[in-house]
Amino acid sequence: MADHQIIIAGFGGQGLLFSGKVLAYAGLAEDRQLSWLPSYGPEMRGGTANCTVILSDEPIGSPIVDHPNVVMVMNNPSLDKYENMVAPGGKLFIDSALISRKVERDDIDVYYIPATQLAKDMGAPTLANMILLGAIVKETGCVSAEHLEEGLRHAVPARHADLIDLNIQALELGKNYTQA
Amino acid sequence: MAVVFDKPKSLTDNVLHYCPGCTHGIVHRLVAEVIDELGIEGRTIGIAPVGCSVMAYDYFTVDMVEAAHGRAPAVATGVKRSDPSKIVFTYQGDGDLASIGMCETVHSAARGENITIIFINNAIYGMTGGQMAPTSLPGQVTQTSPYGRNTETQGFPIRVCELLSELDGPAYLERVTVNNVKNVRNAKKAIKKAFQNQIDGKGFSLVEVLSSCPTNWGMTPQKALEWIDEKMIPYYPLGVYRDKDGENNG
Amino acid sequence: MQEKVLMKGNEALAEAAILAGCRHYFGYPITPQTEVAAYMSKKMPKIGGVFLQAESEIAAINMVYGVAATGKRAMTSSSSPGIALKCEGISYLAGSDLPALIVNVQRGGPGLGGIQPSQSDYFLATRGPGHGDFHVIVLAPASVQEMADMTLKGFELADKYRMPCMLLADGTMGQMMEPVVLPDPVEIDTTPKDWAVTGTECKREHHIVNSLYLSPKKLEDINLERFERYKKIEEEECLWEEFMMEDADICIVSCGITARVSRNAILEARKQGIKVGMIRPITLWPFPKKPLLAAADKVKSFISVELNMGQMKEDIELAIRCKKPVYGCTRVGGMITTVDDILASIKEAEKGEE
Numbered sequence: 037m038a039d040h041q042i043i044i045a046g047f048g049g050q051g052l053l054f055s056g057k058v059l060a061y062a063g064l065a066e067d068r069q070l071s072w073l074p075s076y077g078p079e080m081r082g083g084t085a086n087c088t089v090i091l092s093d094e095p096i097g098s099p100i101v102d103h104p105n106v107v108m109v110m111n112n113p114s115l116d117k118y119e120n121m122v123a124p125g126g127k128l129f130i131d132s133a134l135i136s137r138k139v140e141r142d143d144i145d146v147y148y149i150p151a152t153q154l155a156k157d158m159g160a161p162t163l164a165n166m167i168l169l170g171a172i173v174k175e176t177g178c179v180s181a182e183h184l185e186e187g188l189r190h191a192v193p194a195r196h197a198d199l200i201d202l203n204i205q206a207l208e209l210g211k212n213y214t215q216a
Numbered sequence: 217m218a219v220v221f222d223k224p225k226s227l228t229d230n231v232l233h234y235c236p237g238c239t240h241g242i243v244h245r246l247v248a249e250v251i252d253e254l255g256i257e258g259r260t261i262g263i264a265p266v267g268c269s270v271m272a273y274d275y276f277t278v279d280m281v282e283a284a285h286g287r288a289p290a291v292a293t294g295v296k297r298s299d300p301s302k303i304v305f306t307y308q309g310d311g312d313l314a315s316i317g318m319c320e321t322v323h324s325a326a327r328g329e330n331i332t333i334i335f336i337n338n339a340i341y342g343m344t345g346g347q348m349a350p351t352s353l354p355g356q357v358t359q360t361s362p363y364g365r366n367t368e369t370q371g372f373p374i375r376v377c378e379l380l381s382e383l384d385g386p387a388y389l390e391r392v393t394v395n396n397v398k399n400v401r402n403a404k405k406a407i408k409k410a411f412q413n414q415i416d417g418k419g420f421s422l423v424e425v426l427s428s429c430p431t432n433w434g435m436t437p438q439k440a441l442e443w444i445d446e447k448m449i450p451y452y453p454l455g456v457y458r459d460k461d462g463e464n465n466g
Numbered sequence: 467m468q469e470k471v472l473m474k475g476n477e478a479l480a481e482a483a484i485l486a487g488c489r490h491y492f493g494y495p496i497t498p499q500t501e502v503a504a505y506m507s508k509k510m511p512k513i514g515g516v517f518l519q520a521e522s523e524i525a526a527i528n529m530v531y532g533v534a535a536t537g538k539r540a541m542t543s544s545s546s547p548g549i550a551l552k553c554e555g556i557s558y559l560a561g562s563d564l565p566a567l568i569v570n571v572q573r574g575g576p577g578l579g580g581i582q583p584s585q586s587d588y589f590l591a592t593r594g595p596g597h598g599d600f601h602v603i604v605l606a607p608a609s610v611q612e613m614a615d616m617t618l619k620g621f622e623l624a625d626k627y628r629m630p631c632m633l634l635a636d637g638t639m640g641q642m643m644e645p646v647v648l649p650d651p652v653e654i655d656t657t658p659k660d661w662a663v664t665g666t667e668c669k670r671e672h673h674i675v676n677s678l679y680l681s682p683k684k685l686e687d688i689n690l691e692r693f694e695r696y697k698k699i700e701e702e703e704c705l706w707e708e709f710m711m712e713d714a715d716i717c718i719v720s721c722g723i724t725a726r727v728s729r730n731a732i733l734e735a736r737k738q739g740i741k742v743g744m745i746r747p748i749t750l751w752p753f754p755k756k757p758l759l760a761a762a763d764k765v766k767s768f769i770s771v772e773l774n775m776g777q778m779k780e781d782i783e784l785a786i787r788c789k790k791p792v793y794g795c796t797r798v799g800g801m802i803t804t805v806d807d808i809l810a811s812i813k814e815a816e817k818g819e820e
Binding site for chain 2: 490492516518520521522524525526528529530531532533534535536538540554555558562663664665666667668669672673674675676677678
Binding site: 057060061064067069070071072073074076096097098099100102190 | 471641
């Protein structure tokens with residue numbers, strides 16, 4: 037699939053925009069066409085937040101996506117909002133530690149990953165986003181593993197450089213989870 | 217024969233448009249004399265206001281910028297920040313500085329912007345024909361307070377030096393007047409200090425000059441000068457309200 | 467040539483301003499353009515530039531006016547409600563023939579409106595934002611790359627014609643990240659301008675930067691001279707981009723984010739056998755009338771796709787002298803036209819429905 041139209045959604049503070057940035061920087065490393073568009077609102081924490089990332093081999097028209105083929109959700113309202121927007125044949129990644137309900141559609145691939153629980157178990161409760169991202173990259177191949185890591189290194193601010201290894205572990209955990 | 221009195225170099229040959237008895241002319245001259253004496257004519261940039269002195273740009277030989285009503289301190293901030301080696305002054309009336317431009321006045325003072333402000337307080341809007349100013353006195357009759365300024369509905373006058381003296385930013389605040397020879401001499405000393413402060417990098421300096429407006433006050437020039445003593449000075453006491461040098465304080 | 471980097475539109479335009487030699491930025495926080503101020507506050511002190519958070523939008527534009535009067539490149543940025551406050555200062559810049567760049571990352575209105583993307587300041591920008599007869603050059607970027615490129619272009623045009631220039635973006639352009647190749651730094655021209663206030667050094671007559679002319683004849687002459695310049699700009703500085711216009715039956719006219727969405731809709735319509743193309747104005751003033759008039763002889767109809775109630779539609783109708791119908795496809799309030807919205811308008815135009 038040459039064209040990945042990805043929406044990442046949940047609560048503000050879950051690192052959703054950051055996850056999108058990691059993908060965007062990975063896309064930059066691959067010299068792909070790309071766009072990253074965040075939602076923005078008056079609240080800094082706790083409100084709904086999402087970002088749209090497009091990775092493509094063709095020039096990108098609209099950075100806004102009506103029918104994403106990859107969606108990652110980390111709260112109930114986001115699942116309610118995006119479930120029906122996923123393009124047929126698309127992939128939906130759900131943090132099943134935070135969202136208990138199941139998806140009703142059968143024309144899309146759904147991945148239930150208890151990312152927040154897995155993150156707690158590995159002692160890094162804020163890295164559920166990276167676990168889900170690892171799963172996305174594994175299942176969609178939207179960027180290569182090598183460039184994902186390069187993207188991560190670009191996206192992490194210098195003052196948090198010491199957290200890169202932990203982030204990589206979380207990505208690995210996500211990649212391996214869906215294999216099991 | 218030795219010349220004992222001459223027009224300052226920093227004044228142009230243009231004829232001032234001010235009314236007979238108006239003290240703008242005196243203050244223009246004092247500013248020009250100070251610029252001459254400090255030898256800063258070539259690097260001074262003046263900001264003209266909106267009000268009676270709107271055409272100040274025609275009267276000083278230094279480079280001049282005409283600002284929108286009340287915005288002179290913001291424009292001066294831009295000019296000064298563009299080249300801090302220049303000496304930048306604004307010349308503003310009470311409507312310009314204390315009404316529409318109060319925000320710019322307070323904030324340039326709070327920033328301690330290294331500029332010099334000459335503030336003409338004549339307790340009235342002159343150019344538009346004598347309306348109530350933020351500094352009009354309680355009971356003062358103007359075109360828009362025809363029954364006298366009623367403090368219950370039209371509020372109280374603003375004492376600018378006192379107000380700004382609450383801020384940490386200003387380096388120098390003094391209120392002077394030009395209604396007699398002695399006061400003119402004092403006014404010149406204050407204006408010179410306000411420019412010298414800027415040369416020395418001391419920061420925001422403002423000189424408030426109580427001025428007369430015989431035309432709109434409806435008085436003879438002589439009576440208007442007396443009115444400053446009788447009415448204005450009691451409400452607006454002369455003196456130094458801030459001097460970071462520590463001289464003349466109190 | 468610089469390397470490709472990933473940046474938000476707001477940051478790209480801020481960096482481009484610095485590369486254009488702008489060392490004086492005055493701003494006031496307002497969503498969705500605050501990143502510009504944040505970027506400048508970080509960068510300017512490191513390069514000997516000036517960042518000043520002004521007490522208001524009004525103060526900020528007047529600080530710009532002060533710097534511009536000294537002949538240096540200066541910039542301010544804001545979003546719609548803040549731009550309304552700057553209009554007085556913009557009028558004074560125009561009336562004093564001073565160059566400056568004003569960035570408007572538009573949000574929905576009127577009043578406090580919302581904070582989501584909008585193009586509802588089209589009239590405000592293109593009809594001379596402020597009192598009096600004047601224009602500002604209006605540039606409408608449609609990508610992060612153009613946010614950077616148009617910033618540079620804006621400063622160039624402002625200097626060339628001694629007038630304010632407005633970069634008219636929308637919230638999407640400000641907030642999105644895309645790869646961008648920043649322009650090479652511009653050599654700063656330090657030759658003293660023969661109109662700027664830089665101190666006479668007692669060697670020349672004083673310069674006066676001013677917009678007050680009490681003689682009606684003099685003020686008329688100055689206005690006429692200014693409009694001669696505007697005429698030249700209309701002839702020489704129009705910018706636009708055509709997309710799939712060679713065989714188009716329907717011509718979409720759109721700028722900024724809606725031009726990006728329109729591009730997707732055009733490709734979709736063509737899959738369905740409808741020949742649609744687009745003329746994307748890049749300068750909104752001067753408005754690219756010539757290519758539109760030329761297109762009017764070839765296409766059946768036009769569709770104006772915009773995030774307001776049809777402001778640009780009026781310019782299209784004027785440009786094509788009402789030779790063909792112009793349909794409107796609009797969303798407002800922070801809503802953005804979808805591909806489906808535009809397809810519906812295309813089908814309406816295809817049928818020739820009124």
